[in-house]
Amino acid sequence: MKQPALGKRISELRKQKGLTQEELVEKCNVSVRTIQRIESGEVTPRSFTIKTILAALDEKLETITLDNVVEISKKQLTILQAAWIVGVIYFIIGFVEVIADYNLMIGETDFISKPIYVVVKIITALSFSILFIGFAEIGKVFNKRFITISSYLFIVIFILSCLYDVFDTNYSYEITSVSLVLKSIVFGVLQVLFGISLLSLQKQFAGVVIALAVLEILTGVFFTTVVGAPVAMFFLIPTILLEIIVVFMVYQKLKKELYS
Incomplete structure (x- = not known):
């Protein structure tokens, strides 16, 4: 049941029991302001809050169909917070990674030593993984399995790619060229799938998503066309920024609902 129908139903149940909003508050330990906002349809409460209110009204959960109710735990909220914060690190380290990869590709090893290159790759892999774990959690919270699956798939392939870069000691032009082509195609396909999965959130977060x-x-x-990879690299800058913004927006929204 969506808002404002959800709020109206709770209001009807309360009145059927002959309770005022203040009396309901005393029974369920939810603030008057929260009850008012729920009944007026201003907010969609989390599942736990609905269960608490229904218990106070001596009603079963089945009384209300929870079609559009978001259930978020404090652990998931912490993951989302870490995701957007670490996402900023990924955005910054990404520039260093691109420059390092380019210099190694052209054989300019004086720019960055192998140990430092390994550290850069580790930080890149970890920060990317944490950012996309955030998207995986978003998929779980909103029951969008496609987002969760595509996010985890992205993480696995990205880590494998970083491992290949770290352990690849053969910098011949032929092998490097084949490797770049395969990466471009694979990441291109993954990014298209991930983008399509995000469209399932357009009802909850229009605009930016x-x-x-x-x-x-x-x-x-x-990326998939390979020849368009340079253009794709340019597009990655605003894309990563928007990824961080989206995770931050979802975090703020769910934080508000969790503590409303």
Whole structure:
């Protein structure tokens, strides 16, 4: 049941029991302001809050169909907070990684030593993984399995790619070229799939999420063509920024609902 129908139903149940909002508050230990906002349809409460209110009204959970109710735990909220914060680190380290990869590709090993290169790759892999674990959690919270699956798939492939870069000691032009082509195609396909998965969130988060989904798909298409990879690299800058913004927006929204 969606708002405002959810709020109206709770209001009806309360009145049927002959309770005022203040009396309901005393029974369920939820603030008057929260009850008012729920009944007026201003907010969609989390599942726990609905269960608490229904218990106070001596009603079963089945009384209300929880079609659009978001259930978020403090652990998931912490993961989302870490995801957008670490995402900023990923955005910054990404520039260093690209420069390092380019210099190694052209044989310029004086720019960065192998140990430092390994450290850069480790930080890149970890920060990327944490950012996309955030998206995986978003998929779980909103019951969007496609987002969760595509996020974890992205993480696995990205880590494997970083491991390949770290342990690859053969910098011949032929092997490097084949490797770059395969990476471009694989990451392009993954990015298109991830972008499509994000479209399932357009009802909850229109604007920015739609913009991110479109950018992910466009960037992925350019990567898939291989020849468009340089354009895709340029698109990655706003794409990663939007990824961080989206995770931050979801974090703020769910934090508000958790503590409302």
